[in-house]
Amino acid sequence: MSPARPERIAVTGLGLVTAAGEGVEATWQAVCAGRGTATRDPALAGLPVDFSCRVPGPRDADRRIGRAAWRMGRFVKLAVLAAREAVRDAGLDPRGWDGSRVAVVIGCGMGGTEWEEQARRLEEQGPGMVSPLAIPTMIPNLAAGEVSIDLRATGPSLAPATACASGATALVVARDLLAAGHCDVAVAGGAEAAVGRLSTAGFWRMGALSERTGDAGGASRPFAPDRDGFVMAEGAGVLVLERAGDAAARGARLRAVLAGCGSTSDAHHPTAPPAGAAGAEAALRAALAEAGLDPYDVDHVNAHGTSTPLNDATEAALIARVLPHRPSVTAPKGALGHSLGAAGAVEAALTVLTIEHRLVPPVANLGAAAPEADIDCVTKQPRRQNVRVALSHSFGFGGHNVVLALTAAR
Amino acid sequence: MTDAEVLATIRTVLTTTFQVPDDEVTPEATLEQLEMDSLALAEFALVLEERLGVRLRGEQATRSTTLAEVAAHVRALRDGSVAAR
Numbered sequence: 316m317s318p319a320r321p322e323r324i325a326v327t328g329l330g331l332v333t334a335a336g337e338g339v340e341a342t343w344q345a346v347c348a349g350r351g352t353a354t355r356d357p358a359l360a361g362l363p364v365d366f367s368c369r370v371p372g373p374r375d376a377d378r379r380i381g382r383a384a385w386r387m388g389r390f391v392k393l394a395v396l397a398a399r400e401a402v403r404d405a406g407l408d409p410r411g412w413d414g415s416r417v418a419v420v421i422g423c424g425m426g427g428t429e430w431e432e433q434a435r436r437l438e439e440q441g442p443g444m445v446s447p448l449a450i451p452t453m454i455p456n457l458a459a460g461e462v463s464i465d466l467r468a469t470g471p472s473l474a475p476a477t478a479c480a481s482g483a484t485a486l487v488v489a490r491d492l493l494a495a496g497h498c499d500v501a502v503a504g505g506a507e508a509a510v511g512r513l514s515t516a517g518f519w520r521m522g523a524l525s526e527r528t529g530d531a532g533g534a535s536r537p538f539a540p541d542r543d544g545f546v547m548a549e550g551a552g553v554l555v556l557e558r559a560g561d562a563a564a565r566g567a568r569l570r571a572v573l574a575g576c577g578s579t580s581d582a583h584h585p586t587a588p589p590a591g592a593a594g595a596e597a598a599l600r601a602a603l604a605e606a607g608l609d610p611y612d613v614d615h616v617n618a619h620g621t622s623t624p625l626n627d628a629t630e631a632a633l634i635a636r637v638l639p640h641r642p643s644v645t646a647p648k649g650a651l652g653h654s655l656g657a658a659g660a661v662e663a664a665l666t667v668l669t670i671e672h673r674l675v676p677p678v679a680n681l682g683a684a685a686p687e688a689d690i691d692c693v694t695k696q697p698r699r700q701n702v703r704v705a706l707s708h709s710f711g712f713g714g715h716n717v718v719l720a721l722t723a724a725r
Numbered sequence: 726m727t728d729a730e731v732l733a734t735i736r737t738v739l740t741t742t743f744q745v746p747d748d749e750v751t752p753e754a755t756l757e758q759l760e761m762d763s764l765a766l767a768e769f770a771l772v773l774e775e776r777l778g779v780r781l782r783g784e785q786a787t788r789s790t791t792l793a794e795v796a797a798h799v800r801a802l803r804d805g806s807v808a809a810r
Contacts, residue, residue: 377744378744380744382743382745384744385742385743385744385765385768386768444771444774446768446771447764447771448764448768451764
C-alpha cells in the first residue's frame, strides 16, 4: 500500500426507505418498473398542491425500532430503518464491532416538520401544551444522533445540510473521514420527511412544485417537455463505506467504489442555478479528476433531474456539453419524487445497483426527452448496459453542487 | 373514573406511545424501571393530560414514582377538578 495513492473507498452496504416501500429491493423494483409513486395526500387537503410521495407505513415501525421510537421524528425513524438495513447488508453487526471506529453521517435538508403541529399547539393551547419533543423532532442532526445511538457508533457523527444535495454531501464527508483515518466504517446517507402543509405551501409559492393535481402519479417527469415542477417526497438512503482494503480483508462484498467526489458552490443565488452551470460542471470535472477518469469514460449519469423546468434544462445542457458521447441518463425522481436531503444518498444507492445489475432504470413518466435536451434518457423500460463508470448528480438550494463518481468494484 | 380505569389508560399510553412491553406494566413498577427518562416523563405527563384532562406536577411523576402512585395522583387531581366546579 503506497501512501502516495489514497486508498479506494468501497460501498459495502445499502439501505433504502422510499415512497416505493421499505428495503432496497422495493425501491429498485419500482424505479425499474418506471411507475410514479405520487398519490393524493390527505395531510395536504385543500392546498393547491395536494399530492406527494409518502413512504407507506413503514408497517409496525415503532415496535421494530423499539423503545426509543417514541422520541423520534419521522425522518429519524426512516434513517434508523435504512441504516439498520445497510449495516446488515454489509455483513456487519453492531453488537460485535468497535463502535469507536464507526462514523455516522446522515444529511438532512429540512429537519422534521412535526414543529408545524407544535406551533399550532403553542398558539391554540399555550406553551404548556407544547411537546418536549418539539426540539428533538425538529433539529436536522437527530437522524445522525439516533442512528449513532441505535448502532452504538461512538466515532464522529454529523449531519451535513446542503439542501437537496445533503445526502450526497454526507457521502463525501464520510469518504473524507475514512480517507483521513478517523474511522474504519462510515454509515452515511440522508433522511427527509418534510412533507408538511407549510413546507409544501412554501415550495409551491416558490413555483418549484408540479401542479398536476389531476395526475399525481404522472406529475414528476424529469426532462419531459411538459414538466412543471417537482413532487415532495419522503425517504432515507444509507450506504456503508469502508476502505476497500479493510472491506476485502474481512471478506465483505465490494458492491462499488466511490472513486471520486466533486463539491463546488455556485456563489450566485440562493435558489437559481447560474446560466451555464459552471459550478455543476466544475463539480463533475472534479469528481472525474479525483477518480483519474476522463469524461469519455462515463457510461451512465444518474441525474439530479427534479422535473422543474429550469433545473432539468440546465442539467441536460451540462450533460450534453461535458459528456457529448451520450452516456445513458436516468432520473429516479420521476418514480420516487424529490426526497430533498435524502435524494442524493437514495440515488447514489440506485447508481450502485445499476452498476451491479448492469441495468439502467427508465425515467418514469418520460416518453421522449424535451427537444432542447440532447441527452440519452432511458425511457419506458430498463436498459441492459455494462456500466463501469457512473456519475450521480446532486444540486441544492444555496448553490451546492455535488457529483459522485462510482465505479464497478472489479 | 376508577383507579383501575386510570391505570388502564396509563397502560395504553406506556405500551403504545412508549413501546413498553405489556408485561412490564404493573402497579408496583416505577417509571425508572420502565426506562422513562426525564424527557419521557415530560411527554408522558403531556399525553396523560390530553387523555385524562389533568396535568401531573413534576414531583407526582418522577423516576421513583410507581404506576399505582401515578394513578392515585391522577385520580386525586380529577376529583379535585370536579370538586372545584
